[in-house]
Amino acid sequence: MATDLSWRPKAGDIPQQPGVYRFRDATSRVLYVGKARNLRQRLSNYFAPLATLHDRTRKMVQTAASVEWTVVANDFEALQLEYTWIKEFDPPFNVQYKDDKSYPYLAITLGDAVPRVFVTRNKGIPKARYFGPYSRAWAIRDTVDVLLKAFPMRSCSDATYKRAAQTGRPCLLGDIGKCAAPCVGRVTPEQHKSIAVDFASFMGGNDTGFVASITKKMRDAAAVQDYESAARYRDQVQAMETALEKNVVVLDDGVDADLFGIAHDELAAAVQQFIVRGGRIRGVRGWVVDKELDLELPELVESVLQNAYDEEVPPRDVFVPALPEDTPELEKWLGERRGPGHRVELRVAKRGDKAALAQTVATNAVNALILYKSKRSADFVARSQALSDIQEALGMAEAPLRMECFDVSHLSGTNIVASMVVFEDGLPRKDQYRRFSIPESADDTESIYQVLTRRLAYLTPSAQDESDDPALDGRRRKFAYPPQLLIVDGGQPQVAAAQRALEEMGVSGIQLCGIAKRLEEIWLPDSDFPVILPRNSDALFLIQRIRDEAHRFAISYQRQKRRGDIQSVLGEIPGLGPSRVKELLKHFGSVARLKAADEAAVAEVRGIGPSLASTIVERLRG
Template identity: 50%
Template sequence: MADPSTYRPQPGSIPDAPGVYKFRDEHGRVIYVGKAKSLRSRLSSYFADLTGLHPRTRQMVTSAGSVEWTVVSTEVEALQLEYSWIKEFDPRFNVRYRDDKSYPVLAVTMNEELPRLLVYRGPRRRGVRYFGPYAHAWAIRETLDMLLRVFPARTCSAGVLRRHQQIGRPCLLGYIGKCSAPCVGRVTPEEHRDIVDDFCDFLGGRTDTMIRRLEREMGEAAEGLEFERAARLRDDLGALRRAMEKQAVVLGDGTDADVIAFAQDELAAAVQIFHVRGGRVRGQRGWVIDKVEATDTPALVERFLSQFYGEQATLVEVTDTDSDAAAVPREVLVPELPADAEAVTEWLSGLRGGRVRLRVPQRGDKRALMETVARNAAEAFAQHKLRRAGDLTARSAALQELQDGLALDSAPLRIECVDVSHVQGSDVVASLVVFEDGVPRKSDYRRFAVREGAEGGDVASIAEVTRRRFARFRSDGERQDAAERRVTEDAVAETLGGASATGSDTGTPAGVDPETGRPRRFAYPPNLLVVDGAGPQANAAADVLADLGITDVAVVGLAKRLEEVWVAGEPDPVILPRTSEALYLLQRVRDEAHRFAIAYHRQKRSSRMTRSELDDIPGLGQARRTALLKHFGSLRRLRAASVEEISGVPGVGRHTAEAVRRALSGEQEGRTERPTQERNEGGAK
């Protein structure tokens, strides 16, 4: 941990001007970027008494090794430079408002001859209109399915479109009236684009015009006695109205706005944003972030606006800035104005390419919507804190359920699991994973190459791994007992006034390695040993523990077929409820052991399969092996080559060539002679 005083700049050397600053660690990596109206005032605050700093700020300044700054002329330039540096360096102490998931949008590929409607996730592309984001993909598909009745536009992929153009027959949607089938010429490309334009106008907020037009056409059809067409238009009107009900009007003036609200405490904050387009809520997003320093709401607003809209301006590349995908709407509603409100507004207007209003709603519909967004932020923040606390609560419940379900003396705070992996008995390996308090302790994971038990199947392999693991535990315990006896003898000798019985200080605590001072990884037994398998595997592990004299470790097997828990020595399995936290924890432990064993098995097979006869030749490194194989093309041709031909390869001398020739010819001779030798030995026996 670095001392901030070692890199603190002289107070007089810091300019009293606006600018952007960077903290770097001892390796030169940027770990934090910030901006300030006065660099001198802001940077001096980081070098105050450490005990008075925010916990994350204290961690940042003690992780840094240097600080540097850049002076700018205006606060807008500071905003731009701060965003650019955060994006370039991705500092680990800067809050990044990144989604933990990719929000889906409804995309319309206007850049194609036959535009397509699709649910889309990913970066924005030029020539494509986007509507959203939506919280769930199913919400888009439900709305799209409803609107295709009125706007039968293409939704198929390019491959499907080409296939139906070739066969001259439309797809199912074309037959049921949810596609105008431009692939077979039912409509021209121009007519299909008109349908797509109407679809975009409807989603863009021009709903009243569309409704009035359909009502007029329905009346004209009824007057002309075209009752089937009138009934179809009536059904289309119903579909449009149902789609509109899903997007209730929240702002009667048809405003395009983003409404932002926060919920926070001293260490974290939640932000919610509602995207309102044409007076209707078209999307919603939310984040929960950890605070880097003590931050009030105006500072949170400023940081969020700069990062969120800067990122949107980078991602969104559309030709129509009035679409739902515009980087910045005409109006941004916030709970409090940032300190540099004018600079932020100017920066946002530059991103939009037009005037942007940044304000706090005071009354009316916009104030009511702000309160709704604030309630959503508070709810998301409460759920976040409950999830954090719930993780600990769920683990505690799982351990308690295991204790009750398996009739253990205490909750299994340390669980170890053994799993075996092989392919038809070859390359048999095993894994040992450790969970403490329901959480993986990966530093204690171990893997085993099974030796004696490989030929006896999974039961013998599990017995071998259990014996090797607990034999080490017993040997560590014997060393601990010897150390404790020496400590007792020294104490007795000191009490009697004599010298130390051993002449050395053996006050190392039990379970601690006296050479490293660290706890021995397997100095303590698990409360519960889980093996992957049923009764025979569990009984084999229990028999090994009994032979070693270990009686305080419970052993169970978890069978994959029905997820039955087999307690060693019991004729019938324990059936834990499918929804129980205890069974879920056992499954996690078993699956982690399975993953770790398979990874080791693949690694071992890969190393064996890639091993070459050239690997053991002294003086032949990787570069020369590669050169030889590249020159001759295969090991067979290399084996047939003479010493002169081998030494002709660049970098290979005659001495090395002779070694290669000798090794390969000896290998070939061994291949022909070995069976004869074995037959002779067999006959002698």
């Protein structure tokens, strides 16, 4: 591998001021856009020896043919220019966004002479005011239906409105009091627009103010015995309170804020946004991010906020899981999105109701990422393409219809276990998962060697002959079925250990590879360089999923063994070190006697006081 790039600019030619840079390929297509407080310092990171670069960064600079930069006055201008260029060029190595659905909004066309309220997924209506997005269209339609009793404005289509105006007869909504019927002149366009403005104000968070105002009018009307007006006001209050009950109160009445939750792994991230207005959740949004380059959480937050407020106006407070490095510049940029003289504050919720709600948003993000992966795994076309791509990338003669993955788990060298998970046709075969207990091992490579030796024993010629014996149980016959691809969790050392097991057991015809978690790179036996699969490819997604499943299965078994290991249980008790654990076992002579002992008996052991004895008994019996 070459250690340098022929097109690398001289370090002295790169300015040290803030600026924005663009990597281009041989066809002048923009590959990546980034910003820097010091261009020379930032770009020097890309031009380090290729072998030392992150694999995705190395792929990007090897694809590029040139880099150019633009110097700006300050960090804020760099942020603005970066945002503009990302929107203009849509670079493939920048974060790619995918909205997981088209969300419904509530729109009020305040720019029309006779405004209309309706639910739509189109946000391009001029001078319309939007509320949402909402996760369910039917839910917001129900809310609108209730609120029309309190704010009887037009909700019919333009064709229906014109027909009613021509015939002089209102539609059913006008007859039942859910429309003020401006089409037939019951109210003037100005009066109707005032109703629409009140509706928009109510949806914008001024809900409790309207309830208090209408309630006062109702009482005043009743006081002067205007019972007809009082009844009308009563119905309006009931309609507003019914609508408010549909939106859960989560924060104080005066709080307008957006809360973001982000769950991410090496390949993708799921974002959830809760929109809180007037202390109530008014909308929920979610989308998926494909990560081509490896981004930490603060960098993701910055990119997510730029995407979220591309066309939306941010509130005064925005809560995020982590503050990005350029927080002041980002707050200034968001403030300008609100309007001249406005401010936006980025915060991390640490305690109280806001922290509890932030945890809920984060939980939703985790669930959304799991759902995204599940949907992607369930796609037959994607699975078929993934198997085909794995075959091509690893140079296999046929697609790996059966894959087995092995992972090792331990706790500081104790309770060493391993797992074997099986995927057939890209889907897990949980009935064929296996667990291994390893009595003793020097390190992870030795553990891999031991486990593979035990598993491959079923694939030796003699074992294959025995597996045809109908007297053998079904579990053993399934275990003897050979995979086309054998995967180990780890890099070159783990692959070498697995290769040694294959050679010593005399098993051939099985492709071996390892996946190194930090860089998500695929290692083959006797290879100096890894196989790099595209970050958003279904092939890497499938290999990552089988590796994660093996890790989960190994961890669950290791925890199960720890619970059954008295020394591990005692070792987890604060204040109880190895010496005291040894003294306890020596004093009682057996685990059974220790578990049966009461607090007084445990407290008699040297070094164990009454408080610690109480904790030990509680833990052992719990």
